[in-house]
Amino acid sequence: MINHLLNTSGIVITLLVLCIQARAESFLVQDQQGLPLKNAVLEFSVTNAASAPVLPPNTLVMDQVDKLFKPEVLVIHQGDYVNFPNSDNIRHHVYSFSSVKPFELKLYSGKPKAPLQFDVAGVAVLGCNIHDSMIGYIYIASSTQVLMTNEQGIATLADMVEYDSVNVWHASSVTRLTNMSYDDLSKSKNNNGVLVINLIVDAPEPRNTFQSIFKKNGQ
Structure with a gap:
């Protein structure tokens, strides 16, 4: 009897693992040439957002x-x-x-006295007033569910999340x-079951064009 229960428990655990694995969704973000895009951000519009836990x-x-x-x-999150x-x-x-977070940290080395809070959703484009080639981005998400693609352009939504649409952002996107929408995404699966998202991107900007990059991101 005990062996039967143990065997049954093993089957149940296996089924649970398979169910959890089946819930994972992978996304591939690529450009118009079919090349993977790293650092693309996917922010999901969760249908049951009201019941989602508030993140500290x-x-x-x-x-x-x-x-x-x-x-x-x-x-980051809002x-x-x-x-x-x-x-x-x-x-x-x-x-x-x-506009989401105008700020200035004047000439300094080491560590500033205090961190800055980003409480408005959007994208903050960063620059250095001394080194114009320095460009960075902070994506402030309002959703609890947000991913960023890896070197292969892949991001995986591991949890069981119900969503009706996804916003996709990339620094080079036109x-x-x-x-x-979820319906559009569901039609974009490739042969491996990966949801493919195609973006049209610009040629890389010269590294000394902070103003053009800033304007391009709607700032």
């Missing part, structure tokens, strides 16, 4: 290393804080003109945001 504010890091923002794209440490041995002057 987190503090994340946008570092400065070798005259680059690290990471280039940082995804209300989160961001620290801007300077890990270079030279000073930086970080700023943003973006359109600021691309909205896709």
Whole structure:
């Protein structure tokens, strides 16, 4: 009897694992040439948002290393804080003109006294007043469900989430945001069952064109 129960439990556990795996959805974001796009952000419009848990504010890091923002794209939730440490041995002057969070951290090295809170959803484009080639982005999500693609352009929604649409953002996208309904996405599966999202992107901007990048993102 005990062996039977153990065997039955094993079957149930196996079925649960299979069900959980079946719930995962993978997305591939690619450009008009079919090349994968890393650092694309997918923000899901959750249908049962009212029942979603309220996320407490987190503090994340946008570092400065070798005259680059690290990471280039940082995804946070509305209300989160961001620290801007300077890990270079030279000073930086970080700023943003973006309407979601205009700010300025004048010439400094090391770590600023306090993190900044980002309480408005949208995209903040970052620059350095000393090094024009430094460009970074902070994507502030209003949804609890948001993903960013990896080097292969893949992002996976592991949890069972009901959503009716997804906003897709990429720094090089011709359109600021691309909205896709769940019905449209369900028609875009490839042979591997991956949902494919196609974006039209511009050629990479020269690294000294902060103003054009800033304007392109609707700021």
